[in-house]
Amino acid sequence: MSLWTPEVVEVNADLERSILALPNRPAVFLIHARQGQPYPGRTALLRRRLLRLLGRRAQPSRLLNLREVASRVEYQITASRLEASLVFYEVARSHFPETYRDLMKLRMPSYLKVILSNAFPRCQVTTRLGGSRGLWYGPFRSRLGAEQFESQFLDLFQVRRCTEDLAPAPDHPGCIYGEMNMCLRPCQQVVGPEEYASEVGRLARFLSTDGRSLSDAVTRARDQASEGMDFEEAARLHRQLEKVQAVVKLRDELVCDIDRLCGVAVTPSVARGAVELWFVIGGGWLPPVRFNVEATGDRTVSLDRRLRDIASPLCAPKLASGQRQEHLALLARWYYSTFRDGDWLSFNSPEELPYRKLVRAVSRQAQPTES
Numbered sequence: 001m002s003l004w005t006p007e008v009v010e011v012n013a014d015l016e017r018s019i020l021a022l023p024n025r026p027a028v029f030l031i032h033a034r035q036g037q038p039y040p041g042r043t044a045l046l047r048r049r050l051l052r053l054l055g056r057r058a059q060p061s062r063l064l065n066l067r068e069v070a071s072r073v074e075y076q077i078t079a080s081r082l083e084a085s086l087v088f089y090e091v092a093r094s095h096f097p098e099t100y101r102d103l104m105k106l107r108m109p110s111y112l113k114v115i116l117s118n119a120f121p122r123c124q125v126t127t128r129l130g131g132s133r134g135l136w137y138g139p140f141r142s143r144l145g146a147e148q149f150e151s152q153f154l155d156l157f158q159v160r161r162c163t164e165d166l167a168p169a170p171d172h173p174g175c176i177y178g179e180m181n182m183c184l185r186p187c188q189q190v191v192g193p194e195e196y197a198s199e200v201g202r203l204a205r206f207l208s209t210d211g212r213s214l215s216d217a218v219t220r221a222r223d224q225a226s227e228g229m230d231f232e233e234a235a236r237l238h239r240q241l242e243k244v245q246a247v248v249k250l251r252d253e254l255v256c257d258i259d260r261l262c263g264v265a266v267t268p269s270v271a272r273g274a275v276e277l278w279f280v281i282g283g284g285w286l287p288p289v290r291f292n293v294e295a296t297g298d299r300t301v302s303l304d305r306r307l308r309d310i311a312s313p314l315c316a317p318k319l320a321s322g323q324r325q326e327h328l329a330l331l332a333r334w335y336y337s338t339f340r341d342g343d344w345l346s347f348n349s350p351e352e353l354p355y356r357k358l359v360r361a362v363s364r365q366a367q368p369t370e371s
Contacts, residue, residue, distance in 0.1 A: 002287065003087045004094070006030070006074035011067070015054060022047045022075070028087045029075040030095070031066055038095055039066060040103070042088050046075060080267035080341050082334045083276060086285065089330060101326070108325060109332040110146040111138030111258070112153070114204055119193060120166045120186045121200045122159065125150055129258075129328075130321030137207045139332040141252040149250045156214065156247060157203045158184045159196075208257050211248035218244060253346075254335055258283040258328065260348055264311075265334075266361040267342035275365045281350070282316030285327045293366040303359045314350045 006029075009018045027046040031039040031053065043049040054067045078084040092100035100106075108127040115121055117132035125146045129136060140146040154161060160183050162175055168189045178185040186196045205213040222237035254261070265278040269290055277289040289310055293303070319327065334340055343361035347353045 003083075003090050004028075004076065006076045009050075009073040009075070011054070011070045011072055015067070016051075016056070019047060019050045019054065022050065023077060024048060025077050026079070026084060027075050027077050028084055028091060029073060030091055031073050032071050033066070033069045034071045035069070040088065040091050040095065042084050046077070050075075077270050079270045079276070081337075081339060082265055082267050082278060082342055083288075085330055085334060086278070089326070106326065106329050107333070108329050109139035109141075110143040111136045111140065112146055112150050112207075113137075114200070114207070116200075116204075118165070120160060120168075120196055122161065122163070123150055123154060123203075124163070129325040135204055135207060136258045138255055138258060139252075139328050140255055141332075141336045145250070145252060149247070149255075152247050152250060153206075155182065156206070156244060158182060158199055159203055160184075160186065162187070208260070210251070210256060211244060215241060215244045215248070252336070254332060258324075261328070262349060263344055263346040264353070264358065265342050265344050266358070266365050268365050268367055272367045274367075275362050277310065279311075279314055280327070280331060281314055283328050284317040284319045284324050285330070286314065286317055291362065293362060303362060304355050307353075307355055307358055307362070311350050311353050 009015070009022070024045050024047040026042075026044050028042050029040070029046065029050065031041075033039070039053075041049065041053075050073065053064060054070060054073070055065075056067065057065060076087055078087060089100070089104060089106075092103050096103055110125055110127055111129070113124050113126045114135040114137075115124060115132060116134050125143060127143075138146065140149070158181075160166075161177055166187050168187055170189055172187040172189075174185060174188050175183070177183040178188065178190075184191045184196055184199055186193070202214070218237055218241045222234050222241060225231075225234040225237060259282055261280065261283045263280050265280075267276045267278065269276045271290060271292075273294055274290050274292045277291050279286040279289070291307070291310070335344055342365060345354055345357050345361060
């Protein structure tokens with residue numbers, strides 16, 4: 001992405017006058033020093049913040065003042081918290097490549113990882129993407145939420161919970177989960193790698209389909225038992241279905257297989273009569289699209305048609321695992337925050353984008369044009 005397109009204010013004798021002419025609106029700014037690193041910042045009131053940092057002081061103060069060392073100021077007005085967060089991320093990453101995560105206080109969210117590189121795959125809660133081959137399910141709102149989901153989710157399958165690298169042998173001591181018939185006990189060679197891999201495949205399909213693979217199978221079996229007048233079996237299967245549905249409800253709103261994490265954030269734009277469309281495809285942010293609500297030119301084209309033309313060519317960005325992790329962290333921080341602005345619409349692929357909902361979201365977020 002390339003989001004940083006700043007305006008420039010030179011530090012000279014007319015600095016106060018230049019600052020007073022600035023809008024008192026939310027912005028991201030960067031104060032360059034004559035020597036050393038620049039000073040980045042986000043603010044809800046640009047003019048007031050720059051006057052505090054660069055204004056003349058009548059008397060000495062403990063408050064930070066950069067007037068004597070500053071050479072110029074770059075700033076960019078933002079229209080939403082999401083835009084400010086992503087612009088600040090780009091600025092910090094560019095100027096502070098070693099410390100930008102700490103500068104932004106960017107906390108990595110938690111995921112449930114299915115470790116597929118192991119001969120006997122298992123699950124773990126992690127905040128890291130990459131490393132060994134696996135399936136990542138998230139991002140969760142908190143680590144506690146991820147651990148609660150993992151605990152109850154694993155009750156649905158006979159997959160091991162131990163963390164050791166297994167060396168299967170008949171005299172392996174096993175564990176309590178094997179004794180309770182909650183694990184296939186590959187450690188004791190009760191099953192071979194192929195049978196265990198089949199159970200892991202069921203588990204992975206559950207995550208990839210957000211639970212539908214198991215709930216649909218249990219629903220069909222329950223209905224067949226009911227039609228065959230086997231009401232005890234139907235009741236047992238209904239209880240199992242309720243357990244599956246309870247596990248699915250433990251997911252936070254953004255949680256899915258991250259390879260399928262797609263959506264669009266619709267936020268206000270600094271341009272009147274327009275909105276910003278921030279697409280996420282495959283867990284990575286794409287450059288924003290400024291969408292003018294009122295069509296330009298002689299031809300009248302519906303909002304739905306214009307939005308379809310924008311979304312049809314979208315594809316997942318090519319990101320390193322570390323950058324993708326940061327993109328997901330920025331999404332999770334914005335979406336799960338109490339101060340979230342704008343609308344978020346999830347979808348499985350650009351072909352499945354809910355255009356009617358998107359049209360309504362665009363209409364809500366667009367600022368009216370000036371008459």
